[in-house]
Amino acid sequence: xxxxxxxxxxxxxxxxxxxxxxxxxxxxxxxxxxxxxxxxxxxxxxxxxxxxxxxxxxxxxxxxxxxxxxxxxxxxxxxxxxxxxxxxxxxxxxxxxxxxxxxxxxxxxxxxxxxxxxxxxxxxxxxxxxxxxxxxxxxxxxxxxxxxxxxxxxxxxxxxxxxxxxxxxxxxxxxxxxxxxxxxxxxxxx
Numbered sequence: 001x002x003x004x005x006x007x008x009x010x011x012x013x014x015x016x017x018x019x020x021x022x023x024x025x026x027x028x029x030x031x032x033x034x035x036x037x038x039x040x041x042x043x044x045x046x047x048x049x050x051x052x053x054x055x056x057x058x059x060x061x062x063x064x065x066x067x068x069x070x071x072x073x074x075x076x077x078x079x080x081x082x083x084x085x086x087x088x089x090x091x092x093x094x095x096x097x098x099x100x101x102x103x104x105x106x107x108x109x110x111x112x113x114x115x116x117x118x119x120x121x122x123x124x125x126x127x128x129x130x131x132x133x134x135x136x137x138x139x140x141x142x143x144x145x146x147x148x149x150x151x152x153x154x155x156x157x158x159x160x161x162x163x164x165x166x167x168x169x170x171x172x173x174x175x176x177x178x179x180x181x182x183x184x185x186x187x188x189x190x
Contacts, residue, residue, distance in 0.1 A: 010032040010033075011029070011032055011033070011034060012032075013029065013081045013083070016029045016034060016083065017083075017100060017101070019034075020072075020100070021100070025037070026070075026085055028082075028083060028084050028085060029081065029082060029083040030082050031080035031081065031082065032080075037085065038113070038115050038116075040069075040111075040113065041113065041142065043142040043143070043188045043190075044087075044111045044113055044142050046185075046186070046187045046188050047087075047111045047140055047142055047184060047185065047188060048068060048069060048087040048088055048109075048111050049068070050179075050183060050184055050185075050186050050187070051087075051088045051109055051140070051170075051179065051184060052066055052067075052068040052088045054177075054179050054183060055088065055090060055175075055177065055179075058175070058177050059090070059175065063092055063094070064090050064091065064092040064106065064175060065090065065091055065092075065097070066088065066089070066090050067086075067088070067089045067090070067091065067102065068087070068088055068089075069085055069086070069087050069088075070085065071085070071086075071089060071100070071101065071102060072084065072085055072100060072101035072102070073085075073086050073089055073101065073102055073105050073108060073128070073131070074098075074101045074102065074103045075127045075128070075130055075131055076103075077127075077130040082127050083101060084124055084127065084128075086105070086108045086109065086110055087109055087110050087111045087140075088107075088108075088109040089102060089105045089107065089108050089109070090105065090106050090107035090172075090175065091104055091105050091106060092104075092106045092133075092174075093106075093133060096133070103131075104131070104133040105128075105131060105133060105134055106133055106134065106135050106136070106174060106175075107134075107135065107136045107137075107138075107172055107174070107175065108128050108134060108136070108137050108138070109137075109138045109139075109140060110124065110137075110138070110139055110140070111140045111142050112139055112140065112141050112142060113142060120139055121139060125137060125139075125150065129150075129152075129158065134152065135151065135152050135174050136149060136150070136151050136152070136172055136174070137149075137150040138150070138170060140184065142188070143190075144190065145164065145181050145185055145190050146162065146163065146164050147162070147163040147168075147170055147181065147184065148160070148161075148162055148163075149161050149162075149163065149170065163181060165181070167180075167181075168180070168181050169181065170184060
């Protein structure tokens with residue numbers, strides 16, 4: 001068998017977006033290749049729901065809008081496109097909001113799972129940092145109380161902080177929003 005028969009065909013961003021409308025399984029898109037996404041655990045759903053719910057209430061009637069796990073973040077860089085499904089995302093620029101994806105997210109939150117943790121910490125972090133509008137990227141553990149927060153610095157680069165303490169809160173100053181670890185981990189037993 002030739003090597004060419006093992007190659008997957010390249011898929012355009014338009015073909016990917018059209019296919020996602022028909023698919024029963026969500027896929028992420030990375031420069032012409034698609035990858036099926038696994039299901040999420042109970043804790044994963046509680047954590048993402050807790051964060052989204054509080055953001056939804058806080059942002060009601062304001063310019064910024066929160067989205068949860070079915071809205072894609074679009075990254076365009078170096079001639080390639082990527083589409084990821086963040087667990088929670090906030091967009092404050094209506095011009096960058098499309099029906100099924102967002103070009104201009106301000107906040108992105110990923111809830112870590114054993115299957116996605118390495119990808120969320122490396123590949124996705126580097127991709128999300130390419131989006132000029134992203135101000136905060138938070139990684140929330142689902143098996144322990146820990147939130148890792150990356151913030152864009154005004155002078156360039158990113159800062160990093162870890163929130164492991166019960167009294168800590170995920171603070172999003174750009175939204176005038178704070179959410180305690182107790183609220184993030186409600187209903188998880190953590």
